[in-house]
Amino acid sequence: MDHAAATTRTAGLRGPERLEAFSDGVFAIAITLLVLEIRVPSSEDLVSNQRLVSALGSLWPSYLGYVVSFVTIGIMWANHHNLFRLVASVSHGVVVANLLLLLGVGFVPFPTALLAGTLATPSQGVGVIFYSGTFVGIAFAFNLLWYQVRHGPEVLCSDADSRAIDAITRSYRLGPPGYLIALLGALISPALGVVLLIILAGLYLLPSSTGA
Amino acid sequence: MDHAAATTRTAGLRGPERLEAFSDGVFAIAITLLVLEIRVPSSEDLVSNQRLVSALGSLWPSYLGYVVSFVTIGIMWANHHNLFRLVASVSHGVVVANLLLLLGVGFVPFPTALLAGTLATPSQGVGVIFYSGTFVGIAFAFNLLWYQVRHGPEVLCSDADSRAIDAITRSYRLGPPGYLIALLGALISPALGVVLLIILAGLYLLPSSTGA
Amino acid sequence: MDHAAATTRTAGLRGPERLEAFSDGVFAIAITLLVLEIRVPSSEDLVSNQRLVSALGSLWPSYLGYVVSFVTIGIMWANHHNLFRLVASVSHGVVVANLLLLLGVGFVPFPTALLAGTLATPSQGVGVIFYSGTFVGIAFAFNLLWYQVRHGPEVLCSDADSRAIDAITRSYRLGPPGYLIALLGALISPALGVVLLIILAGLYLLPSSTGA
Amino acid sequence: MDHAAATTRTAGLRGPERLEAFSDGVFAIAITLLVLEIRVPSSEDLVSNQRLVSALGSLWPSYLGYVVSFVTIGIMWANHHNLFRLVASVSHGVVVANLLLLLGVGFVPFPTALLAGTLATPSQGVGVIFYSGTFVGIAFAFNLLWYQVRHGPEVLCSDADSRAIDAITRSYRLGPPGYLIALLGALISPALGVVLLIILAGLYLLPSSTGA
Numbered sequence: 001m002d003h004a005a006a007t008t009r010t011a012g013l014r015g016p017e018r019l020e021a022f023s024d025g026v027f028a029i030a031i032t033l034l035v036l037e038i039r040v041p042s043s044e045d046l047v048s049n050q051r052l053v054s055a056l057g058s059l060w061p062s063y064l065g066y067v068v069s070f071v072t073i074g075i076m077w078a079n080h081h082n083l084f085r086l087v088a089s090v091s092h093g094v095v096v097a098n099l100l101l102l103l104g105v106g107f108v109p110f111p112t113a114l115l116a117g118t119l120a121t122p123s124q125g126v127g128v129i130f131y132s133g134t135f136v137g138i139a140f141a142f143n144l145l146w147y148q149v150r151h152g153p154e155v156l157c158s159d160a161d162s163r164a165i166d167a168i169t170r171s172y173r174l175g176p177p178g179y180l181i182a183l184l185g186a187l188i189s190p191a192l193g194v195v196l197l198i199i200l201a202g203l204y205l206l207p208s209s210t211g212a
Numbered sequence: 213m214d215h216a217a218a219t220t221r222t223a224g225l226r227g228p229e230r231l232e233a234f235s236d237g238v239f240a241i242a243i244t245l246l247v248l249e250i251r252v253p254s255s256e257d258l259v260s261n262q263r264l265v266s267a268l269g270s271l272w273p274s275y276l277g278y279v280v281s282f283v284t285i286g287i288m289w290a291n292h293h294n295l296f297r298l299v300a301s302v303s304h305g306v307v308v309a310n311l312l313l314l315l316g317v318g319f320v321p322f323p324t325a326l327l328a329g330t331l332a333t334p335s336q337g338v339g340v341i342f343y344s345g346t347f348v349g350i351a352f353a354f355n356l357l358w359y360q361v362r363h364g365p366e367v368l369c370s371d372a373d374s375r376a377i378d379a380i381t382r383s384y385r386l387g388p389p390g391y392l393i394a395l396l397g398a399l400i401s402p403a404l405g406v407v408l409l410i411i412l413a414g415l416y417l418l419p420s421s422t423g424a
Numbered sequence: 425m426d427h428a429a430a431t432t433r434t435a436g437l438r439g440p441e442r443l444e445a446f447s448d449g450v451f452a453i454a455i456t457l458l459v460l461e462i463r464v465p466s467s468e469d470l471v472s473n474q475r476l477v478s479a480l481g482s483l484w485p486s487y488l489g490y491v492v493s494f495v496t497i498g499i500m501w502a503n504h505h506n507l508f509r510l511v512a513s514v515s516h517g518v519v520v521a522n523l524l525l526l527l528g529v530g531f532v533p534f535p536t537a538l539l540a541g542t543l544a545t546p547s548q549g550v551g552v553i554f555y556s557g558t559f560v561g562i563a564f565a566f567n568l569l570w571y572q573v574r575h576g577p578e579v580l581c582s583d584a585d586s587r588a589i590d591a592i593t594r595s596y597r598l599g600p601p602g603y604l605i606a607l608l609g610a611l612i613s614p615a616l617g618v619v620l621l622i623i624l625a626g627l628y629l630l631p632s633s634t635g636a
Numbered sequence: 637m638d639h640a641a642a643t644t645r646t647a648g649l650r651g652p653e654r655l656e657a658f659s660d661g662v663f664a665i666a667i668t669l670l671v672l673e674i675r676v677p678s679s680e681d682l683v684s685n686q687r688l689v690s691a692l693g694s695l696w697p698s699y700l701g702y703v704v705s706f707v708t709i710g711i712m713w714a715n716h717h718n719l720f721r722l723v724a725s726v727s728h729g730v731v732v733a734n735l736l737l738l739l740g741v742g743f744v745p746f747p748t749a750l751l752a753g754t755l756a757t758p759s760q761g762v763g764v765i766f767y768s769g770t771f772v773g774i775a776f777a778f779n780l781l782w783y784q785v786r787h788g789p790e791v792l793c794s795d796a797d798s799r800a801i802d803a804i805t806r807s808y809r810l811g812p813p814g815y816l817i818a819l820l821g822a823l824i825s826p827a828l829g830v831v832l833l834i835i836l837a838g839l840y841l842l843p844s845s846t847g848a
Contacts, residue, residue: 015665018656018660018717019717020230021233021657021660022660022663022664022713022717024233024234024237025237025660025661025663025664025665025668026232026664026667026668027234027237028234028237028238028241029237029241029665029668029669030668031238031314031318031670032237032238032242032245032318033241033245033668033669033671033672034240034318035242035245035318035319035320035321035322036245036321036672038322040322040325040326040329043329044749045335046329046330046333046334046335047333047334047335048334048335049334049335049337049338050331051335052330052335052338052339053338056338056342066319067315070311070314070315070318071311071315072804074311074314074315075311077234078307081230081231081234085268095714096841098706099706099710099711102667102706102710103706103710104704106667106668106670106671106706107671107702108671109671109672110671110674110676114675114676114692117676117679117682118682118688121679121682121683122682122683122685123681123682123683123684123685123687123688125685126685126688126689126820128649130692190300205308232442233445236442236445236446236449237449239446239449240446240449240453241449241453241665243450243526243530244449244450244453244454244455244457244530245457246530247457247530247531247532247533247534248457248460248533249452250534250536250539252537252538255541255545257547258541258542258545258547259545259546259547260546260547260551261546261547261549263547264542264547264550264551265550268538268550268554278531279527282523282526282530283523283527286523286526286527287523289446290519293442293443293446320575387462390549419522444654445657448654448657448658448661449661451661452658452661452662452665453661453665454736455662455742456661456662456665456666456669457665457669458740458742459666459743459744459745459746460669460672460745462746464749464750464753467753467757469759470753470754470757470758470759471757471758471759472758472759473758473759473761474649474764475759475764476754476759476762476763478767480750480762490743491739494735494738494739494742495735495739497734498735498738498739501658502731505654505655505658532671615716629732635708
């Protein structure tokens, strides 16, 4: 490898490519681990087709948790992807804020399993609040990361479109209050909290929120 | 990083590279999690070599589920790869349809564990139907993604070979009825359903279906 | 994206890059799932430091299985990496043979857990034979993949070094008989089989076997 | 693919790109598997919101283990990333030392689960020592890898900044004694060991230690 190539390589890696690859890995693994919370019915439910159909039906909280968390992590990945489109080089603040965000994303399988396990039990209120609270925290981490990208030295692409920047700022600002409303809704009624969580996941599927 | 390089980077990332990397991750993790459904025999089966051989033999539904799901996910990955060869840029519709497809792919370990757990029990009919039904859904998601690629604005490569496009269209159209036939076969006899699922996995291994 | 760029992209993706990325994912996940077979001692062993030290000591088969399988998968990954250095484009035969290889690699956590669970029990003979047998199969899959690479149409790089080709051929030929000897050794004595497996893993760590 | 392109490809792959991608995968999977040690409370704790809140509170050792290990693996990944910035080509020694490092990183979910399971039990001393000891080993592996990078033939980029090299050398030298102090602290008092582990994770979050 000649000197010029080595220089290019060293310089190129100050870009966010490997940070994106690592983050992509965490998002992809967290989203795929979600399925492990859906448990095959125990052997006493396998004695007849009728029993198994009934047991599979009673797993609806697990399916619901799987779908809501899968869609939410998937859209968070798309947002992360869009954010890093605008990043030219990575500062220490970006590394730390991104790690905090991944700490939240990697945690999602636990509140998802908790939500699935508590729905249809007397403790479902706590399950919905814990789940919503996790996403309040993740939404704050997204805003912190975005703050680090916007205000870090030479982090932002010099030609980043100011409308794209404003769109992300607006979109991210809605995250914490959105999940806080779901949390407060769960204080009134767990079912209301769940409905609000489903609406939030659906809203994120609308075109404007991914920017793609 | 100079202005030209930053521009290239921003523009380049509108391509599907990171969406492919994320999808590759989900396919690779789902396929590798399959092994977790094969459980080591319990300690009472470890008291002699004879007992263990017998216990390992009785795990045949787990081996079967592992092989059929592994091959099917592997071929789905190859199809996904071939489809994205023809994608020049990613629309919102592609992101959402791809997420729906990954939702199905990431779910496969559950119906696989269910199939393995119910084969050789009285509830095997439901196990085979649930398994086939999951792949009917995934086959529809593949067609939806392909529709989004073909009809989204500027998604398809401008120089995409029309024979390659027609080959994918034909191949994908066979997915939903194929798995529906396996599902209907399972209604007649679970064993017939399983045979049809094995034949489908085998068919996908033929050269024409991967296009490679 | 202009026509030339789209053409380049389509052509570039006929190369093995995405197949390598997918395979890397499966290797990396299989190697990291190995740790899940090491179980935290149950609560009755947590009542005192002495009890826990003793319980952690009795997990030696799990540590052994973890280290041997980790090193073996790691070296298999390096071999896979070296093999694909010589691949210019991917044929259908390469895709299928590679999938068969990954089927074996993804299976490794199960025989590893079985080996760890049976060592120091009366059924350890079967555990060692099953483990060795898995690697006999993987070694055959490596040879099949290599055959597809060497004999497929335009698969091999036109400038591939014939000494590198011969080195891989020689190295791969040793795999099936090597693990078969470990399997036969286990028939005589499980301990002998384990020693042979450790020697094989150690041999692969020598410089010539990775070619790097 | 013409001859020139094939040459470039073969030559390019002697660089560390695929080794980095594989390592990134192991880091990302190990960090995301950490969440599996946090278990949903059993059904008897789901009978009321009060019971569940109490049960979730008693999981504090799991949350602590998750956060400390997540941050530590995340920073180790950043260090690995910075180290490989300086690598131009990969020697056999680098492959083996990197595999040893990954062996340690992939093992982290086990001592983390052990730490979480033993904190607040009489065996917590052993839990903290085992945890610290794992990181002593990983810190030694980092130094071995760095030694292989510095002293291997043509491994280091020819234009690597000598200050960057010295900074890594200094930073890595602090790893083994740092975790050894935490281990020795745990011999005096498990709580002291835990505090030292938290301080070490926090120190790594300071700007100078990632070099980014």
